[in-house]
Amino acid sequence: MSKKILILLLFCCFLGFSQELPPILKYGSNSYGAGNQNWMITQDNSQFVYFANNEGLLEFNGADWKLYPSPNETIIRSAKFINDRIYTGCYMEFGYWKRQKDGLLKYTSLSKPIIDKMLDDEQIWNIIDYDQWVIFQSLNQIFLYDTKTSKFKIITPKGAISRAFKANDAIYYQTYTEGLFEIENGEGKLISNDPIILKNKIVNIFSRNGGLLLQTQFNGFYTFFNNTPVKWHTEADADLSASSIYSSQILSDGSFALGSVSNGIFIISKEGKMLYHITQNKGLSNNTALSIFEDYDKNLWIGLDNGINCINLNSPVRSFSDDTGILGTVYTSILHDGKLFVGTNQGLFYKTYESPEDFKFINGTKGQVWTLYSHKGTLFCGHDSGTFIVNGNTVSSLFTISGTWKFETVPGREDLLLQGNYYGVSVLENKNGQWAFRNKISGFDYSSKYFEITKNLEVYVSHEYKGVFRFQLDSDLRKTDRFITYKYPTKxxxxxxxxxxxxxxxxxxxxxxxxxxxxxxxxxxxxxxxxxxxxxxxxxxxxxxxxxxxxxxxxxxxxxxxxxxxxxxxxxxxxxxxxxxxNSMLGYENITQISNSIYLIGTTDGYYTINIDDLKFNKYKISMSSISVNKSNESLRYAAIAGHSDFKFADNNITFSYTVPEFNKYINAEYQYLLENYQETWSEWSNKPTVNFKNLPPGDYTFKVRAKIGNALSENTISYTFTILKPWYRTTMAVIIYIIIFLVMAYFINRAYKNYYHQQKEKLIEENNRLLEIKELETEQELMKIKNQQLEQDFESKNRELAASTMSLIKKNELLSMIKEDLKKNSEEGNRNIKSVITTINKNISEEDTWNIFKDAFNNADKDFLKKVKNLHPSLTPNDLRLCAYLRLNLSSKEIAPLLNISVRSVEIKRYRLRKKMDLSHEEGLVEYILSI
Missing domain, CATH: 2.40.128 (Lipocalin)
Incomplete structure (x- = not known):
């Protein structure tokens, strides 16, 4: 029961809703790629914004974030743009960054020459510009840097410095123990040690009405005239006394923006009226604001303890965000009798228009509200449960048969209304000042979310899933005979x-x-x-x-x-x-005219309003942020962003990055580019702030890009000319070298041809001479051949003769051997005469004599054969040589035996032994080998 009461109280009172706030852009550390904390903010002439971040100097150009790491890897505590430099300070180091030709920043240290003057663990917390001086303030010292002479003056107070300030064309600083000082002639001069100043930490000092306005950490504001602080009371005193103010800035309209620790930011008018108190539950990313800065477009930047926010204070848009989920998605709204009603998926809510009060829930409307319609002073509510009439903060039920989408007047009948329901169209009638349900139109039962009626009572209905219908009502608006479904246009x-x-x-x-x-x-x-x-x-x-x-x-x-x-x-x-x-529900977008110029648009978590009369677009300038080139599959290399550039043929992948430094949440810049000599027409408008051209052919190009904010073009168009150089093998020098090489080659080719033809001529002559010589040689060869043939014939003749004489010797020896054998038989009888004959025969068949005769004849026929054999086989005996000679004549073993006066078997043994001495293989024939020598 207690839970139901609590829920009812929440709906009835609807406390905790935020007021209508200017749009807030939120950037987390994941989106900008750096540390959580941002200690100081500044902006350059190009309207790029810079943040002193835990990890370095953070740059935002409206499209891309870039982090420049701190020079000594410590937290950058301060940053200030002065002239064309961005001065920064961190732990034991301060200096400046300057933009180079390639669009990147380069750091130069100023503290190195005076590093011995810095105290141990000193950090630069604030930077102020004054005339030609840049003032770097730590908690212990103030360094005055003369930009003309590059010399320093150093102020070292006795007590710790809380902060330095610039106001009324003077520089002030406060110490915790002594009071408020003004810098004169490079020295600190005490101007007040009033107890109020000693007890309160001064967060900022502003110029006000010829005097000073001191803003303290816990006790709000004090005016400071004649060196005396006097309390300035504002509507925010109670809130400020309960908060710890850490950062602040006076805005261009004279109001004050104060950043607190753990309690968000306060914006107070110059009269002291509380304009906004924005906290984390009202749209801020974090409740601790370390730094505050107003840019050129009067946007308020907040450097938070965790992230960065940008509040579009000058935006014609104001947003109402429901972080509780109680209000829900806004489907319809209306301004009626000075009250703003919003219908949501949670029910119907209202509040007095332009009042700081919270929305209140109207009992009995829990559920989906589709439409609010005012007719003749009566407010109708189309609801999922039917139709209600709204009377102030109460409702009365009028129709409960089905849900109601929409209301329309009947032409010529102010006492009748048509309403589109879930199941067709029905009629409401006013009798005696009271509205009541009269009838449902029979003959048409389809859902009628969108419908219109003509003067002749024709009704047109759009059904999302079935298309467009048309039907004719009877004169009494009670029925239709038939309806027509359009084939064109389709659903x-x-x-x-x-x-x-x-x-x-x-x-x-x-x-x-x-x-x-x-x-x-x-x-x-x-x-x-x-x-x-x-x-x-x-x-x-x-x-x-x-x-x-x-x-x-x-x-x-x-x-x-x-x-x-x-x-x-x-x-x-x-x-x-x-x-x-x-952030509207697609198909259920709604916009309501609240006044002549202010419109309310419902969203899924509240609504926002637009003042179309204030919807003006500045003449923004587009700027080139970077130009990078690279070879295929290699890292980027940055090029100069001004002037004309020549790129090598291998560096023909070019990326252009550009931006319009516009920081309005609800206004997006669009870009259009043209690359002359590559494109014929401008590209389509796109919100992508970069374009890449790959594998550009050699040639001269001009890249142009322009921007559009709403209907307004940027006041400038960027042009950048560059050349993709030809590859080395297509350059003019290469062509000259090619011509020289061609001429040299032509010369040498001509010379080679001349030499070739000369050589051919010489060769031809030589060939002819050779042919003649060949013919002569052929003739000689013929003669030699004839001679050789003659010699061969002679050789063969002699061989035949030798063979014949050898055969005759064989025959003779055989005959004598036979005679000797016969005589031997008879000699056994002792006949002396026979023995004498045998002796004579033995002398005639002497082996030595036969060999000598044969040797002389053989050498005449086959000169040097025996010498050759002896040279090849020195181990051969005379008997072996004799056997070789007989084999040379191709004599068989049977024919050789009588010549050697041995048996045939002995000849075979001799042949075997000869093979072994000649070391012949088993496959090689002995006779064939001897014939081949």
Whole structure:
């Protein structure tokens, strides 16, 4: 029971809702890629913003973040842009950064020459510019740097320094023990040691009405005239006394921005009125503000203990964010009887318009509210449960049969209203000043989220899943005989239908179509549909405001069409707020005209308002942030961002990065580029702040880029000329070398041809001579051949003769051997005469004599054969040589035996022994070998 009471109290009181706040851009450490804490903020002439970060100097150009690590890897505590330098201070080090030709910053130390003058563990917490001087302040000393002479003056007070300040064209500082000092002639001069100053830490000093305004850590503000502090009371005194103020700045409109520890930021008007108290539960990323800075566009930058926020104080947009989830998604809103009503998926809420009070829940409306409609002083609420009439902070039920989408008046009948329900269309009637449900129109039972009625009582209904219907009502608005479903245009997701300037329009992803009242067909409206061609379709929801403006949403813009005062042509206006930031429910976008220029747009977590009269776009300048080149698959190399550049042929991958330093949450810059000699036309508009060209061919190029904020073009167009050089083998020098090489080659080729033909001529002559010589040699060879043949014939003749004589010797020896054998038989009988004959025969068949005769004849026939054999085989005996000679004559063993006077078996043994002495293999024949010698 107690829980129900608590929930009821929450709905009834609806406490804790934030006020309507300017837009806040949030940047976490993950998005900017550096440390959590940001101690000081500054901005240069290009409107780039810089932060003294835990990890270095952090740069933001509106599109990209870049971190420059601190020179000695310590926390950068202070940063200040002065002239063309960004001065920074950190632990035992201070100096400046200057932009180089390639767009990057380079650091130069100023503290190194005076490092011996710095105290141990000294850190530079603040930097101030004054005339030609740059003042670096630590907690113990103040260093005065003369930018003209590069010399230093050092002030070392007795007590610790809380902070140094610049106000009324003078430099002040406070010490904890002595009071407030002013720097004169390079020395500190005590101007007040009032107890108030001694007891309060001064966070900042401002110029005010010819005097000073001291802002303290815990006790708010004190005016300071004639060296006397006097309390300045403001609406924020109670909040300031309960907070620890750490940082502050006076804004361009004279108001004050104060950053606290653990209690967010306060913005106080110059009259002392509390304008905003923004904390973490009201949109801030963190409750501790270490630094505050107002930029050129009057945006308020907050360097937080964890992240960076940018508050668009000058934005025409104010947002109401429901972090509790109690309010929910806003589907409809209306200003009625001085009260702002918002219908959400949680019910109906209201508050007095432009009051600081919180929204209150109206009992009995829990659930989905689809529409709020005012007619003749009566406020109708279309709800998931039906229809309610709203009376102040109460409602009364009017219709409960089904949910109600929409209300429309009946032409010519102010006492009747049509309402589109979940199951068709029904009629409400006013009798005696009381509205009541009269009837449902029979014959049509489809959901009627969007519908319109014409003068002749024709009703057109858009059904998201079935398309567009048309049906004719009877005169009493009770029934329809039939309805027609349009085949064209077809159904579409998030489609919409509305009446604008007397004509009915249907919108879906393929365009916006206008009803022709004569043909009763929809025809595409080229003027309105062109919007979807230029920007991506998100929703066809169409809305018409009290000033007869037609509103609808696309991916990158909020669009509205209006008729000019001097012309009947429609004028297209855009608000460059993309759908990703509007955060509306697709198909249920809603915009309500609150006043002549202020419109309320519902979101999934609240709403925001736009003052279209204040929706002005400055003439922003686009700037080139970097130009990088690289070879394929190699790291980037930065090039000069001004002048003309020549790039090697291998460095033909070029990336251009550019930006418009615009820091408005709801305004996005778009870019368009052209690369002359490569593209014929400008590119399409894109919010991508970089473009890459790969493998550019050699040639001269001019890159141009321009920006657009809303409908306003940037006041400048960047042009950058560069040349992709030809490869070395295509340069002029290379061509000259090629020509020289060609000429030299032509000379040598000509010379080679001459030598070749000369050589050919010589060769031909030589060939002819050789042919003659060959012919002579052939003749000689013929003669030699004839001689050889003659010699061969002679040799063969002699061989035949030798063979014949050898055979005759064989025959003779055989005959004598036979005779000797016969005689031996007879000699056994002792006949002396026979023995004498045998002796004579033995002398005639003497082996030695036979050999000598044969040897002489053989040498005549085959000269030097025996010598050759003896040289080849020195181990051969005379008998072996004799056997070789007989084998040379191709005599068989049987024929050799008589010549050697031995048996055939003995000849075979001799042949075997001869093979072994000649070391012949088993496969090699002895006779063949001897014949081959």
């Amino acid at each position: 579409g997701k998030n489609a919409g239908l509305t009446k604008f300037n007397g004509s009915i329009y249907y919108s879906y992803k393929y365009g916006i179509f206008k009803l022709d009242p004569k043909t009763k067909q929809f025809e595409k409206d080229t003027t309105l549909s062109r919007v979807f061609e230029k920007d991506s379709y998100t929703s066809g929801k169409l809305m018409v405001d009290n000033s007869n403006r037609l509103w609808f949403f696309t991916k990158n813009y909020i669009n509205y069409f209006s008729y000019g005062k001097l012309s009947s042509q429609l004028k297209h206006n855009i608000i460059p707020i993309p759908s990703s930031l509007t």
